[in-house]
Amino acid sequence: MCLIGRQSSCVVALGSLKTWLVKHVVSPMDRVSFRLTGGRLRLTIGRPVLLLSTIGQRTGRVRSTPIFYLRDGTDLVVCNVRPPGERTNPWPQNLDHQPAVEVIVEGRRQRMTARRATQEEIDRLWPRLVRIWPLYADYYQHTKERHIFVLTPRSGTEDSG
Secondary structure, X not given: OOOOXXXXXXXXXXXXXXXXXXXXXXXXXHHHHHHHHOOOOOOOOOOOEEEXXXXXXXXXXXXXXXXXXXXXXXXXXXXXXXXXXXXXXXXXXXXXHOOEXXXXXXXXXXXXXXXXXXXXXXXXHHHHHHHHOOHHHHHHHHHOOEXXXXXXXXEEEEEEO
């Protein structure tokens, strides 16, 4: 039973707590862990996570963010859905501004190029993204805001850890 009132409000409240924990505890620790272990040791066990490094649109500085991802052939797919009451994460705007990025995934550093997913790709990939992080669906239902990017490898750019 939800003490807040409506069931959807309860989902958002629980989702907000999870979001706060991920944003303020798990992500900062995973960011450090990625740098030290190449992503081999992290708190987000059971879900595929990469470390996305973008160039800040306003600052011009490198910004690194741990993000859930899925594979689509040789491409990687990342998603950001703004939780209710939260500001939009800056990394989607950074990708729009500068699509050349670097990721650490499965212990390997790779340079990639980001682009927004087409509607056809979103329709195909959305169910898979929701399986990775079910709160994407709840948040999207409330905010109607989602950013889905396809990261394509740039040739000859893979380095080990």
